[in-house]
Amino acid sequence: MGKKLLLLLLFFVCVLVGMEKGYGYFLRRNVNLKSSYVATHRIDADVLFLGPCEPLWMMDPKVFQNATGLKGYNLATVHANFAENEAMLHLYLSHNKAPAFIFLYVTTESMDGAFNLFNSYSVVQFLDDEEIRAKIAEQDTGFSRWCRAPFMRYAYYSDFVNFNCLQGVRHALTNRQVPYFPDGFVRPHGIVWDGRFERFVNEFPKGRMFHWNAGEENHLHSLIGLAKSIGSRLVMYESPMLNDIKPFIINRQEIKEKIAKLAAGNEVPYWVFDTMKISNSRSNFFSILNTNDRGSAVFNEVFARYFLDWNKKKDTGREEKQLNE
Amino acid sequence: MNEVLQKLNEVFCKVFLKNDLVIHLLSDASNIEGWDSLTHMMLISETEKRFNITFTFNEIMAFKTVNDMVSAIEKHLGR
Amino acid sequence: MQFISLSFLCFLLTTWVLWRFMPKERRWQLLLTASLFFIGFSNPGALLVLISSSLLTFYAGLSIQRFPNRRRSLYLFSLVLQVSCLFLLKYIESGNGGLYFLFREAGFREDVLLFAVGFSFYTLQHIAYLTDIYQKRSSPQTSALRFLLFSSFFAKFNAGPLEQTNRLIPQFNIPDQQPAGLLEGINRIALGVFKKMVLADRLAPIVAGIFNGSAAAGSAATLTGVCLFTVQLYFDFSAYSDIAIGSAKLFGIELTENFDRPFTAASVSEFWRKWHISLIRWFTTSIYFPVAFRFRKQKYLAVFLGIGITFLVSGLWHGIGKTFFIWSLLHAIYLSYESLTKQTRIAWKNRFSPIWYNGMSILLTFLLVCFSNLFFRSANLSEALRLLRQLASSPFGGKGPTEGFLAVLAGGGYQEALFNFFLTISLMFVFLFLEKRISTWIRSGSYAFLQLFFLLLLIFLAGVFKHADYFIYLQF
Structure with a gap:
């Protein structure tokens, strides 16, 4: 019986190894999974929007293209920190030419490690890529150790992976090549006020101090470095946030100054849109930092115009040449 | 059927409100519907009243079957 | 040690392999060692409390039988001791308001918690054991170490099932040992x-x-x-x-x-x-x-x-x-x-x-x-x-x-x-x-x-x- 048991376990390990291969294949075939799509399809956008859920649900590449003629792609992912942004950019570049511009969303929240993180499951199907493996090892140490066991890379976050894998099976069977959100932008259609503001105020009635996280700063530097190395112009920006929240972010001014200093030190522009009128009314937002359909429509126009003005004003001819290409 | 068992049967009928209930020496909680720790105490106090005896705590804790009860009753009655 | 953890898996494997090659008459000693390790692994302090509580119960059981004149006071004394420990623990554990959910959120260490639970379970078993002896339903155990194994047995230490001494302890002896049901x-x-x-x-x-x-x-x-x-x-x-x-x-x-x-x-x-x-x-x-x-x-x-x-x-x-x-x-x-x-x-x-x-x-x-x-x-x-x-x-x-x-x-x-x-x-x-x-x-x-x-x-x-x-x- 002992022998039979050992045989069974051995067989089971083989099954796990097989499943690992299968999951990996089908996850990569899932075009709705942004990391898989950008790493396997040619998009060749002129501009990329990068960041966590705020740009994902706010920056509409179509509006931008109508105003500027530049093709855009929204590469933002939910809940992502700078390290995940960098991983996404890396995957994108593995199959696409470098964009001319990268718009990176940076706000007080982004610099505080407590809000966004590295969601390993969103890129885990590329674990065999050295860069991705190194990122996971650094950002999600516990998970990275588990990854050595067969199939554990998918079992560990099974609730995030199973659905995507099944969707991948469907996409593989139907040979689907176009994602549900073709330019990566997720329209916040029909999303109602999520109550995060109330929860935040409840939890921090006297406001919250934001902490400057050294790790986040390092990854921001590294992201800027990556953009420079591929010859893309990186622009940091902060989109409008609900004005009501500002009194509750105690050291907002201080953090913003630090961000601006960091940007200047790297010769990166930092655009701040927090004085826009739409910030005054909740009717333009569904959360503290997320605009709804109405707010997004206004902001996308303003952003595109601002870009055009800025681009015209620049006296270095380099960017203009790129634009004309 | 001995006399004690017969009298005990009447007690069972009274406690479990079932006139046609017939108990055997080997009857236990599993084959008499409704015999559980809640009715057990009623059964004990009715039996004590009927035979005019007083069980000890250890005795009632040891009751598993009707036979256990019959032997304990016989002991108290001095038989 | 949590049941669902790699450390428990390793612990179980090692103990089983050792147990397999141990002569039958010494197997219970191995289980005792393993159990003490299991408890001491996450919380050495717990081990001390467990051992003293078990020995106290064991000797209290013996004394209740040996000194019939003082059995009542002996029984009550050990009972009060056990119960007060239990309530003291529950009190500390419940902190403000009385819930584990708060307990966990308050950032208590998980091993403290595990120990607390084991403590309530083995206390209950000790109380039942002493009561059985006091009411002369059973006689006290004769081997202190086997009794300690009864209290600390790793499989049931954390959260039961609650066992009775005369059901579990005989299984430590050779003639009553069952073959292992591996599968x-x-x-x-x-x-x-x-x-x-x-x-x-x-x-x-x-x-x-x-x-x-x-x-x-x-x-x-x-x-x-x-x-x-x-x-x-x-x-x-x-x-x-x-x-x-x-x-x-x-x-x-x-x-x-x-x-x-x-x-x-x-x-x-x-x-x-x-x-x-x-x-x-x-x-x-x-x-x-x-x-x-x-x-x-x-x-x-x-x-x-x-x-x-x-x-x-x-x-x-x-x-x-x-x-x-x-x-x-x-x-x-x-x-x-x-x-x-x-x-x-x-x-x-x-x-x-x-x-x-x-x-x-x-x-x-x-x-x-x-x-x-x-x-x-x-x-x-x-x-x-x-x-x-x-x-x-x-x-x-x-x-x-x-x-x-x-x-x-x-x-x-x-x-x-x-x-x-x-x-x-x-x-x-x-x-x-x-x-x-x-x-x-x-x-x-x-x-x-x-x-x-x-x-x-x-x-x-x-x-x-x-x-x-x-x-x-x-x-x-």
Whole structure:
């Protein structure tokens, strides 16, 4: 019986190894999974929007293209920190030419490690890529150790992976090549006020101090470095946030100054849109930092115009040449 | 059927409100519907009243079957 | 040491291999060493308390028999000592307000918690042991080390099942040693891991969404969440018992079964004969019977007092707080009602078709138990009241069924969340449906390898590895 048991376990390990291969294949075939799509399809956008859920649900590449003629792609992912942004950019570049511009969303929240993180499951199907493996090892140490066991890379976050894998099976069977959100932008259609503001105020009635996280700063530097190395112009920006929240972010001014200093030190522009009128009314937002359909429509126009003005004003001819290409 | 068992049967009928209930020496909680720790105490106090005896705590804790009860009753009655 | 951890797996493997090659007469010594290591591994201090408490109990047992004149004072003294330790611990544990959920959030170390639980369980066993000797129902044990193994045996140390000395200790001796049930033990452990990681842990976020959620859910979602908590609690705790029983089985030791498919109970009193059997047995013999015996001349008073005091103590044992008091009050009412109407209900059953009557009884019993558990799980009274208000509100909170029901339970109505929700619910129903068959298969050894394969496969496919919640019952 002992022998039979050992045989069974051995067989089971083989099954796990097989499943690992299968999951990996089908996850990569899932075009709705942004990391898989950008790493396997040619998009060749002129501009990329990068960041966590705020740009994902706010920056509409179509509006931008109508105003500027530049093709855009929204590469933002939910809940992502700078390290995940960098991983996404890396995957994108593995199959696409470098964009001319990268718009990176940076706000007080982004610099505080407590809000966004590295969601390993969103890129885990590329674990065999050295860069991705190194990122996971650094950002999600516990998970990275588990990854050595067969199939554990998918079992560990099974609730995030199973659905995507099944969707991948469907996409593989139907040979689907176009994602549900073709330019990566997720329209916040029909999303109602999520109550995060109330929860935040409840939890921090006297406001919250934001902490400057050294790790986040390092990854921001590294992201800027990556953009420079591929010859893309990186622009940091902060989109409008609900004005009501500002009194509750105690050291907002201080953090913003630090961000601006960091940007200047790297010769990166930092655009701040927090004085826009739409910030005054909740009717333009569904959360503290997320605009709804109405707010997004206004902001996308303003952003595109601002870009055009800025681009015209620049006296270095380099960017203009790129634009004309 | 001995006399004690017969009298005990009447007690069972009274406690479990079932006139046609017939108990055997080997009857236990599993084959008499409704015999559980809640009715057990009623059964004990009715039996004590009927035979005019007083069980000890250890005795009632040891009751598993009707036979256990019959032997304990016989002991108290001095038989 | 947590049951679901790599360290426990290594511990179990090593102990088993050593046990396998150990001469039979020394095997219990190995188990003792392993058990002490198991406890001391996470909390060396706990080891000290355990050893002193066990030795105290052991010698108290001997002295009670040896000095008949002082047996009463000896018994009372050791009893007071044990009970005060228990309550002191419960008091420290409950901190402010009385819940483990707070306890965990307050950042207490998990090993302290594990020890606290083990402490309450072995204290209960010590009390029963001394009572049995005091009332001359059994004679004291003669080997201090075997008694220590009884107290500390790693499979049952954390959360039971509660054992009796004269059932467990003989199994340490050679003539009574059973052959190891290797495959049965492994399958039982796999079943426990499956129940915990796949069923209980997948249900956990759904339940937490309702109990901790501030968003006003409609009555349908709240009712579902409240019912699912009872199911989660069952999977969680019976999983623990499965792992305990399975681990012991590997070493040829039979532990008491702790659950007998409680959701098939057709009355609350039957429910309590199927849920946490070993603990209920302890409460019945140690509290209910003595109280009811004393007042047996007053027929109903005896039963009411017995039930009332038993559940009051049970509520206190689970935690100190108003919610636990309401929980015990509810069960006292349920059981009193049932004992009052027992005969009427039997008559009803015969009048209606038994299938319908049984079906309705099972449903009603389940709902009553779930209702009481609403208080059991609520962190405080205001949370319980909020849930009650929600239960009385409109079914979907004024929205459609998708938005007001599914989205609330599934954590947002996204496809992915809905997929996970339905997966959880279907796994739960399929398992509950097959449960009887699976446990028979495990015991009889049929399809053993197939079973093991599928259990492992499901654990890897749908188990929750991240954020594995602690066993809920470890808090008590």
